[in-house]
Amino acid sequence: MKNKWLILISVVFLYWSCDGQTKKINGISFVASSNKINQDNIMPIKKVSANYVTLMPFGFIKDLNSPKITFNSSRQWFGETEKGIEQYSTEFRKNDIKVMLKPQIWVWRGEYTGFIKMNSEENWKILEASYSDFILTYAKLAQKINAEILCIGTELEKFVENRPNYWSKLVFKIRKIYKGKLTYAANWDEFKRVPFWGDVDFIGIDAYFPLSTKKSPTIQDFIDGWQSHKNQIIKVREKVNKPVLFTEFGYRSVHYTGKEPWNSDRVEGNVDLKNQSNALEAIYQQFWKENWFAGGFLWKWFHDHAKVGGVKNNRFTPQNKPAELIIKKAYEQ
Numbered sequence: 001m002k003n004k005w006l007i008l009i010s011v012v013f014l015y016w017s018c019d020g021q022t023k024k025i026n027g028i029s030f031v032a033s034s035n036k037i038n039q040d041n042i043m044p045i046k047k048v049s050a051n052y053v054t055l056m057p058f059g060f061i062k063d064l065n066s067p068k069i070t071f072n073s074s075r076q077w078f079g080e081t082e083k084g085i086e087q088y089s090t091e092f093r094k095n096d097i098k099v100m101l102k103p104q105i106w107v108w109r110g111e112y113t114g115f116i117k118m119n120s121e122e123n124w125k126i127l128e129a130s131y132s133d134f135i136l137t138y139a140k141l142a143q144k145i146n147a148e149i150l151c152i153g154t155e156l157e158k159f160v161e162n163r164p165n166y167w168s169k170l171v172f173k174i175r176k177i178y179k180g181k182l183t184y185a186a187n188w189d190e191f192k193r194v195p196f197w198g199d200v201d202f203i204g205i206d207a208y209f210p211l212s213t214k215k216s217p218t219i220q221d222f223i224d225g226w227q228s229h230k231n232q233i234i235k236v237r238e239k240v241n242k243p244v245l246f247t248e249f250g251y252r253s254v255h256y257t258g259k260e261p262w263n264s265d266r267v268e269g270n271v272d273l274k275n276q277s278n279a280l281e282a283i284y285q286q287f288w289k290e291n292w293f294a295g296g297f298l299w300k301w302f303h304d305h306a307k308v309g310g311v312k313n314n315r316f317t318p319q320n321k322p323a324e325l326i327i328k329k330a331y332e333q
Helices: 003-016 039-047 081-096 123-144 159-160 164-177 219-240 273-287 323-331
Strands: 025-030 050-054 060-061 098-101 104-107 149-154 183-187 201-207 244-249 293-303
Touching: 039 081, 050 081, 050 293, 081 098, 081 123, 098 123, 098 201, 104 293, 123 159, 123 164, 149 164, 149 201, 149 244, 159 164, 159 183, 164 183, 201 219, 201 323, 219 273, 244 273, 273 323
Parallel strands: 025 050, 025 293, 050 098, 060 104, 098 149, 149 183, 183 201, 201 244, 244 293
Antiparallel strands: none
């Protein structure tokens, strides 16, 4: 009898492992385009062994004090609309690639969404109603396409800070519609103060932590720079007992990439391909081995692989750069 129980336990464990529950989320943030996608757009993602993509429909507001969100408009790119998300999801699923749906807000002129804050109670109410319409629309879509994860917001610090009760109630409403996993994408300096981690399934972090002020840090420099941040992440994780998901992470192939990894200024030149590779190697070494770490989504990947990135490009994309090999090595393990 004892041996039979041991065999049964072994079979259950093997099934659980093979079902993918222990495998990391090896994700890519897939940038929407004006066109449908096909197998040619997906094969480069398959080659780096990614098993998840983020699909990102955008909603737009005029300024940081504006309470109304415009979304799913005919003026948007195809890949940002409901029809586009459905088509993208269908194509990725044909390739056994899972989906996190991550609706995001874009403020005109690219102002930081964390500073969105209303100047009256009336406008807060309007914003809450508008945001609920926005996110519940995509909760229904996430359920329709069977997305494995829905991200309920991205870097909305002042909104969360000023209206915490709204967010807890919003999670409750979402769960009535959508039956998959939930997260919120907190900025790297925000995640410690998010009040509703207990209501969602992952502690989501856009992991652009400052790691080094050096022009060209070594892998060890980046690892050293992670230690204090990693300890803070562990403290939050232990407090709420939820796995950690890097809803975004990535580095530019540029000098000083570890100083302000979030910086997307359109500076030219200063290309440093080794910096991008070293930074990615360090983050994979520091987190992908941890049992409490669920995985993450690399920022960012464009559909037309052959025409983007390259050795003269200093942007975030790793496409057609040495960093692609670093990603493949980490993701295929």
